[in-house]
Amino acid sequence: EVELVQSGGGSVQTGGSLKLSCAASGYTYCSYDMSWYRQAPGKEREFVSGIDYRGRTRYADSVNGRFTISEDSVSNTVYLEMNTLKPEDTAMYYCKTERPRDSVVPVPCRWPSFDHWGQGTQVTVSS
Numbered sequence: 001e002v003e004l005v006q007s008g009g010g011s012v013q014t015g016g017s018l019k020l021s022c023a024a025s026g027y028t029y030c031s032y033d034m035s036w037y038r039q040a041p042g043k044e045r046e047f048v049s050g051i052d053y054r055g056r057t058r059y060a061d062s063v064n065g066r067f068t069i070s071e072d073s074v075s076n077t078v079y080l081e082m083n084t085l086k087p088e089d090t091a092m093y094y095c096k097t098e099r100p101r102d103s104v105v106p107v108p109c110r111w112p113s114f115d116h117w118g119q120g121t122q123v124t125v126s127s
Contacts, residue, residue: 020093022080031107051071
């Protein structure tokens, strides 16, 4: 159906930068949104950033101004550029397909579910 493959991540020091990628394959010829989530040890998974099928973006307050989400519609890849990283950004990061927030979209996805997740990418920021 739909597969999400993540790449990027790694370890950096405080203030450093990393860029994550999430490539979608399968039946992606429809309108869907994408989000990045993260989960730190002992904490619940939290929303980080999202981009809709029209390219509109949104961010969690904790990353706004430091992270940038973008997409390449040709390669069906979503990116998360992370700058000025802090130790509290340390987490496993996941990308996920999302049901569009708009009630009407150009090409509705006829997937059984929008619950498609990437495999996860570790980001570690040391002080």
